[in-house]
Amino acid sequence: MSAETQSAENPPAVETHGFEAEVSRLLHLMVHAVYSDKDIFLRELISNASDACDKLRYAALTAPELIADDGGFRVAITIDKAGRRLTVADNGIGMSHDDLRDNLGTIARSGTSAFLSGLSGDEARDVSLIGQFGVGFYSVFMVAAQVEVVSRKAGSDEAWAWSSDGSGSYTLAPAARDGRGTTVTLTLREGEDAFLDPFRLRSIVKTHSDHVALPVVLNGTDGAADETLNAASALWTRAKADIADETYNEFYRDVARAMDKPWATLHWKAEGTIEYSALLFVPESRPGDLFDPKREARLKLYVRRVFITDACEALLPGYLRFVRGVVDSADLPLNISREMLQHSPLTAKIKAGLVKRVLGELEKRAADAEAYAAFWTNFGAVLKEGLYEDFERREQLLKLARFKTTKSGDRLVSLAHYVEGLRPNQTAIYYLAREAAGLAGSPQLEAFKARDIEVLLLDDPIDDFWTAMVPEFDGKPFQSVTRGALDLSLIPEVDPAAEAEEAPQDAELGTLIAACRQALGERVKDVRASKRLTDSPVCLVADDGDMDIHLARLLRMNRTPGLKDTARILEINPRHALVRALAARATRPGAAEALDEAAWLLFDQARIVEGEAPEDAAAFARRLSTMLTRAVA
Ligand code: ADP
Ligand code: MG
Numbered sequence: 219m220s221a222e223t224q225s226a227e228n229p230p231a232v233e234t235h236g237f238e239a240e241v242s243r244l245l246h247l248m249v250h251a252v253y254s255d256k257d258i259f260l261r262e263l264i265s266n267a268s269d270a271c272d273k274l275r276y277a278a279l280t281a282p283e284l285i286a287d288d289g290g291f292r293v294a295i296t297i298d299k300a301g302r303r304l305t306v307a308d309n310g311i312g313m314s315h316d317d318l319r320d321n322l323g324t325i326a327r328s329g330t331s332a333f334l335s336g337l338s339g340d341e342a343r344d345v346s347l348i349g350q351f352g353v354g355f356y357s358v359f360m361v362a363a364q365v366e367v368v369s370r371k372a373g374s375d376e377a378w379a380w381s382s383d384g385s386g387s388y389t390l391a392p393a394a395r396d397g398r399g400t401t402v403t404l405t406l407r408e409g410e411d412a413f414l415d416p417f418r419l420r421s422i423v424k425t426h427s428d429h430v431a432l433p434v435v436l437n438g439t440d441g442a443a444d445e446t447l448n449a450a451s452a453l454w455t456r457a458k459a460d461i462a463d464e465t466y467n468e469f470y471r472d473v474a475r476a477m478d479k480p481w482a483t484l485h486w487k488a489e490g491t492i493e494y495s496a497l498l499f500v501p502e503s504r505p506g507d508l509f510d511p512k513r514e515a516r517l518k519l520y521v522r523r524v525f526i527t528d529a530c531e532a533l534l535p536g537y538l539r540f541v542r543g544v545v546d547s548a549d550l551p552l553n554i555s556r557e558m559l560q561h562s563p564l565t566a567k568i569k570a571g572l573v574k575r576v577l578g579e580l581e582k583r584a585a586d587a588e589a590y591a592a593f594w595t596n597f598g599a600v601l602k603e604g605l606y607e608d609f610e611r612r613e614q615l616l617k618l619a620r621f622k623t624t625k626s627g628d629r630l631v632s633l634a635h636y637v638e639g640l641r642p643n644q645t646a647i648y649y650l651a652r653e654a655a656g657l658a659g660s661p662q663l664e665a666f667k668a669r670d671i672e673v674l675l676l677d678d679p680i681d682d683f684w685t686a687m688v689p690e691f692d693g694k695p696f697q698s699v700t701r702g703a704l705d706l707s708l709i710p711e712v713d714p715a716a717e718a719e720e721a722p723q724d725a726e727l728g729t730l731i732a733a734c735r736q737a738l739g740e741r742v743k744d745v746r747a748s749k750r751l752t753d754s755p756v757c758l759v760a761d762d763g764d765m766d767i768h769l770a771r772l773l774r775m776n777r778t779p780g781l782k783d784t785a786r787i788l789e790i791n792p793r794h795a796l797v798r799a800l801a802a803r804a805t806r807p808g809a810a811e812a813l814d815e816a817a818w819l820l821f822d823q824a825r826i827v828e829g830e831a832p833e834d835a836a837a838f839a840r841r842l843s844t845m846l847t848r849a850v851a
Contacts, residue, residue: 232391237382238324241356245384248359256410258477259357260295260419261426263306263402265472266355267293268430270310270400272525274372277311279524279552284372288397293430295423295447296437297414302406304413309399312371318380318390322355322367354475359384361413362404372398423447429469431523452523454497454544458485470499473518474542478502481593482579484543492567498543498576504596508540513603515539520546521554532560533569537604538576540597545572577611580618584632591630594620598678605684616691621674624663633691641671643708646697647690649674651681652768656829661754662699668711668752673699682769700767701760704749716752726801727792730813733804734788737817741785741833748789755794756824758786767828788821815841 237245271291278285288309296305313321358365363383370377377395382388395401404413412418416436423434424447431452436445453461453469463483470480480499487495498517515534519526523546533545549564559565580601584590594601604615620630625639636647650660654677666673676685685696727747734745743761751757760766764784765773773781790797800816803809819841822832832838 232389234387234389235319235323236387240325241323242386244325244356245359248356249384256360257422258426259361259404260306260413260422261468261472262354262357264293264423264427264430264434267306267308267310267400268432270308270312271432272310274309274311274398276525277372281373284398291432293432293434294437295419295434297416297419297439299414299439302411302414303403304406305401305403307399307401309397310372312374312398312400313367313369313378314371314374314376315378315390317371318367318369318378322380323388356384358402358404361406361410363407364405366403366405367400368393368395368403369400370395370398374398420445420447425464426468428465429453429472452520452546454485454495454546455523461485466497469497470501470542473544474499474501474505476501476503476505476542481589481596482583484575484579486575488568488571492564492571493548494568494571495546496543496572496575498541498545498572500541500576500579500593500597502592502596505540505542508597508600513539515541517542518544519550519559520544521550521552522546522548524552526550526552526554527556527559530556530559532562532565534572534576535569535604535608537601537607538573540600541572541576573611577614577618581614584618587629591620594630599680602678602680602684606687612688616688621676623675624658624666624673626672636672636674637692637694639672640694641669641709644671645694647674647694648672648697648699649676649681649685650699651676651685651766652700653677653829656827659827660700661757661824661827662750662759664752664754665704665706665750666699668713668716669706669709670712671706671709679772682766682772686766686769698760698766699750700758701764702762704759706749726805727797729804730797730801731790733810733813734790734817734820737814738788738821741821742788743785745788745790747792750789751791752793754791754827755796756788756790756820758824758828759789760784761787771829788824790820815844819845 236242271293274284275291291309294305294307296307297303298305365382365384367380368377369380377393379391379393380388381391406413419436423436427434428448430448431450433446433450434448436447438444449456453465466483466485467479470483471477479502481502482500484496484498487493513536514529514531515536515538516528517530517533518528519530519533530545531539534541545568547564547568550559550562554562580590580593583593598620601615602619605612605619608615616633620632621636623631623636633647648666648671650657650663650673652660657675657677663673676682685698689695731745731747735742738745743764748757750759758767760770761784764786767786770781770784774783792798792801800813804813818833818837822838822841825832
């Protein structure tokens with residue numbers, strides 16, 4: 219960021235600042251990409267004005283003098299036909315010189331940064347991304363050739379003017395303004411005169427900003443009277459029957475800073491021991507900050523219509539952080555601090571009420587499998603965090619969970635559905651947790667396929683954690699297919715011929731296993747004949763009490779301190795042609811060296827299938843070449 223500095227003798231003049239690089243990219247898109255819904259710039263300006271009034275109302279709780287001269291908050295729109303200018307003014311909290319620089323030259327919002335890092339340079343794709351995330355103030359450059367923001371912070375006498383044509387830089391200069399607040403003046407681009415038409419403005423405000431709680435007034439021109447264009451009452455206080463779906467949707471877009479639609483809208487008033495109104499939304503697409511490490515839920519909290527904070531994480535657990543909306547409490551004190559909020563028993567009660575309602579809604583909506591699958595695809599990975607976090611609601615969350623399985627194809631199935639399909643004598647719920655890429659082809663699934671046993675395929679990192687915590691569903695224990703000695707002998711294979719197929723002599727196999735143990739030493743915990751494999755020669759499994767393979771890999775990737783490298787069990791498939799050949803050879807004299815090499819190749823092969831690198835890549839390559847040479851020679 220560059221600022222032309224002024225010499226001390228001269229009065230401060232115009233400063234020129236470059237936009238942050240990310241803002242420039244965004245502005246370029248705004249100006250050059252034709253986003254179909256240009257109208258929304260007005261919603262963004264009104265939303266900012268309304269936020270600014272909310273902030274001042276809150277600040278005035280402790281500093282009432284800030285609004286002593288003017289307590290009637292409003293947004294005023296003025297049309298200047300001759301000058302082709304449109305003005306949106308508020309009497310909210312205003313911005314200082316530094317606020318203007320920090321807020322209108324950089325990108326502070328986490329969601330927006332995520333959005334920007336997702337930009338591809340492909341304009342069509344990028345514009346559709348804009349459609350998902352919303353870009354706030356900068357959207358004015360879709361319709362304006364020049365934008366001036368004159369602002370005076372409440373409690374200050376200074377006003378500053380921020381000005382830009384949206385290309386590369388902006389200026390900051392001292393200015394004058396009657397009273398506190400912010401005035402945004404757009405000089406419209408060629409061809410955008412429609413935004414000077416009162417009919418058009420009236421319809422845009424009605425469509426996009428009817429939910430705004432303060433009056434949005436169109437200043438009368440040519441002797442016409444001022445006109446309030448919106449309903450001007452807090453949406454959550456209105457009766458459900460009076461609220462159009464589209465008004466709910468616009469309110470959602472405003473609180474969520476999003477451009478999509480809500481997947482679910484929940485609006486209710488709790489009465490009884492505690493009183494509050496809530497208007498909550500489950501988004502239709504993933505918010506940009508969904509996997510932010512802070513995992514904070516963000517609801518807007520109001521106390522009797524006065525905005526308190528828009529980052530109230532105490533009202534929802536982390537596993538519902540995708541929910542957006544507003545809670546207005548009648549019982550919390552107006553002067554509540556964020557610190558007090560976290561620990562207030564009232565907050566805890568409201569939280570319990572919100573969770574109950576949201577989960578209840580999910581239960582209801584789960585009846586529509588297709589719509590619910592859309593929700594689950596977006597937020598299932600987050601909701602599953604509740605399985606290990608929220609012991610009290612574990613049963614309920616297990617019922618809400620959906621899974622891909624070895625039999626489900628593109629569908630998602632519930633655990634109840636899984637349990638209905640248990641094979642005779644099957645007592646456990648089998649799952650395989652690993653990266654999506656290797657999931658379906660894992661050798662550990664072979665015995666299950668041979669017996670037509672369904673296996674849950676888990677590929678969210680969170681799956682490794684909850685499965686370690688949740689013992690069972692409907693009396694059936696969860697069992698990882700990559701851990702422990704597996705005994706499926708009570709469940710017959712589908713193809714009895716395959717089952718009857720001859721396995722190598724016990725003595726020969728025993729010799730091979732002993733040779734592998736000898737060769738691999740401490741690198742494996744054991745080598746044994748597998749009951750898991752039908753087609754692959756080898757696989758690795760975790761011993762009963764040990765950490766599952768994929769979880770250990772996740773923790774290793776995260777450099778978890780104190781993590782020990784656990785040796786695994788190498789299982790070999792007595793029915794595989796390679797194993798038979800090796801076993802036959804094992805008892806012949808002079809086989810030791812070849813067996814040693816083969817053992818390492820088998821071990822490395824099992825590692826590779828598991829998604830790991832061979833122990834020693836160079837040695838692996840050398841052994842493979844030697845073997846191949848022998849085979850083709
Ligand atoms: P957002 O509203 O999501 O924070 P915007 O791009 O719409 O993002 O606005 C950026 C920031 O600029 C706001 O967070 C706010 O701090 C400031 N701002 C914008 N308009 C106003 C206004 N009318 N009054 C006070 N501050 C404003
Ligand atoms: Mg905004």
